[in-house]
Structure formats: C-alpha cells, structure tokens
Amino acid sequence: MEQWFSGLDREMITVWGLKIVYAIAIFIVGRILAKMVTGFLVKLLAHKVTDEALLGFVRTVISSILTVVVVIAALDQLGVDTTSLVAVVGAAGLAVGLALKDSMQNVASGIMLIMMRPFKAGDYVEAGGTAGKVERVGLFTSMLCTPDNREVTIPNSAIIGGSIINYSARETRRIDLVFGIHYDDDIEKARQIIHDVLAAELRILPEPEPVVAVAELGASSVDFVVRPWVRADEYWPTRFDLIEKLKVACDENGITIPYPQRDVHLYSESSENGN
Numbered sequence: 001m002e003q004w005f006s007g008l009d010r011e012m013i014t015v016w017g018l019k020i021v022y023a024i025a026i027f028i029v030g031r032i033l034a035k036m037v038t039g040f041l042v043k044l045l046a047h048k049v050t051d052e053a054l055l056g057f058v059r060t061v062i063s064s065i066l067t068v069v070v071v072i073a074a075l076d077q078l079g080v081d082t083t084s085l086v087a088v089v090g091a092a093g094l095a096v097g098l099a100l101k102d103s104m105q106n107v108a109s110g111i112m113l114i115m116m117r118p119f120k121a122g123d124y125v126e127a128g129g130t131a132g133k134v135e136r137v138g139l140f141t142s143m144l145c146t147p148d149n150r151e152v153t154i155p156n157s158a159i160i161g162g163s164i165i166n167y168s169a170r171e172t173r174r175i176d177l178v179f180g181i182h183y184d185d186d187i188e189k190a191r192q193i194i195h196d197v198l199a200a201e202l203r204i205l206p207e208p209e210p211v212v213a214v215a216e217l218g219a220s221s222v223d224f225v226v227r228p229w230v231r232a233d234e235y236w237p238t239r240f241d242l243i244e245k246l247k248v249a250c251d252e253n254g255i256t257i258p259y260p261q262r263d264v265h266l267y268s269e270s271s272e273n274g275n
Contacts, residue, residue, distance in 0.1 A: 023077040030070030038062045106140040109156035113137055123168040128154035172205060173235045175228050179246060180221030182256035187214065187222060190255050194226055197245050203238045204228040221258045 042059050114137060119125045123134050125144070130152045132144030142159060144152045167173070181190045194212050198204055210228035217223070226246075230238045250257055 023074040027074040034066035106156045109160040110139045126165040128158040173232045177226040179224045
C-alpha cells in the first residue's frame with residue numbers, strides 16, 4: 001500500500017511538475033513574443049505617428065492585452081478554469097470603459113486626428129469653436145494658440161465631432177473683397193483703377209487670374225467683387241494693403257466710395273392762431 005501511494009505521489013509530482021514547467025515556459029516564451037509583437041506594431045505605427053505620448057499609450061495597451069493572453073494560456077496549462085477568469089477580465093474592462101467613457105472617447109478621437117492628419121502642428125485651423133495655430137495634438141486634448149496669443153485647450157472629441165477648417169492646408173488662398181462705388185461714377189474707370197492696383201501688387205499671383213466684376217447693385221453703391229489669389233502665408237498682409245491701396249487710388253482718381261446716408265426732413269406745425 002505504501003509503495004502504491006509512493007508511486008502515485010511520484011506520478012502526481014511528475015505530472016504537476018511537467019505542467020508547472022510547461023506553464024512557466026509558455027509564460028516566458030509568450031512574454032518574449034509579446035514584446036516582439038508590441039515592438040513590431042509600434043515600429044509600424046511610428047512611420048505615420050510622431051507623437052511620443054500616443055506611441056507610449058499604444059505600446060502599453062498592446063503589451064497589456066498580450067500579457068493577459070499569455071497569463072490565461074499559462075493558467076490553462078495548469079488546469080485552471082480560465083472561462084470564469086476571462087469573464088471577470090471582460091467585466092472589469094467593461095466597468096473601466098464605462099467609468100472612463102469620456103476620456104476614452106477623447107483618446108479615440110486623438111488617435112483618429114493623428115492617423116487621419118486633418119492638420120499638423122503649425123497649421124492655422126478653425127476647430128472645436130476656436131480658431132488658432134495648432135501647438136500640439138495630444139491623447140486627450142489639442143492645444144491651439146489664438147492670434148492674440150492665448151492658449152486654448154480643446155477636447156479631441158469636440159474637434160473630431162465638428163467641422164475642421166484648415167487655412168494652411170493649401171499653398172494658396174483667395175482674397176475676397178467687396179468694393180462699392182457711387183452710382184454716378186464711371187464703372188469702367190473704377191474697374192481699370194482696381195486692375196491697376198492689383199497689377200502693382202507683386203504678392204498677387206498671376207494664376208489663377210484675379211476676378212474683378214460687378215456683383216450687385218446695392219442700396220447706395222455699385223458693388224464690385226475683387227478676388228485675387230496669394231500665397232497662404234501672405235494672405236493677411238496682402239489683404240490689409242489692398243484695402244488701403246484701393247481707397248487711396250479711388251480718392252486720387254475721383255471715385256467715390258459711398259456710405260449709408262439718411263435724409264431727415266423737419267416739418268413745423270402751424271399754431272392754432274395761424275402763426
């Protein structure tokens with residue numbers, strides 16, 4: 001009997017010893033493979049993403065997921081019922097996801113912004129209800145610097161959920177001006193003056209050709225649309241200078257720029273005695 005138990009003990013020790021060895025081997029090899037896969041995926045992602053915070057976040061997420069898979073595989077080798085463990089891990093992940101719903105939404109939006117690249121650092125954009133130069137795109141928020149040098153931090157979900165206007169995406173922009181002259185002025189003379197001002201401005205591009213046309217007969221003026229094209233980085237200086245130069249040129253050539261006027265007529269009532 002003692003020999004039988006001794007043989008049984010030796011057999012159980014051998015079986016469990018092998019299981020433990022196999023489980024440790026699975027864990028060690030699995031961890032090595034997990035590190036290799038994580039490094040490979042992060043390296044692929046690094047070709048498109050330069051944000052170190054995002055790369056670190058992705059590395060942590062992938063490594064954690066693969067580690068959980070390796071641990072479950074090692075426990076399964078030991079004979080542990082991993083079904084309930086998987087259920088617990090899933091429930092915990094669901095609970096964490098619900099608790100961090102808004103934060104995870106911002107993270108997902110940040111990943112989309114970096115992957116889709118609707119703008120990059122240095123671009124002047126209008127997004128999330130704010131216009132400014134992009135300073136950085138992070139995991140949770142992005143930061144814009146407004147023209148008056150204010151820093152505005154916007155949740156990524158607010159950016160990805162609305163329209164994004166990137167004023168720096170193209171090399172050229174069109175200046176849109178509306179220029180009114182008096183009804184008594186010569187339209188052709190005014191048109192020629194506008195063309196001369198545009199031709200003298202070296203920052204205006206020859207192609208596409210500037211548009212100068214009568215757009216509307218307004219309440220107190222004949223309105224021209226003036227639409228030249230310039231380099232995107234010269235948009236505002238050129239626009240400001242054009243408005244001033246057009247005003248000066250019209251004054252020098254007798255072209256009147258009208259403004260809304262109102263005539264007021266006063267009537268005196270005669271007194272009861274006729275005076």
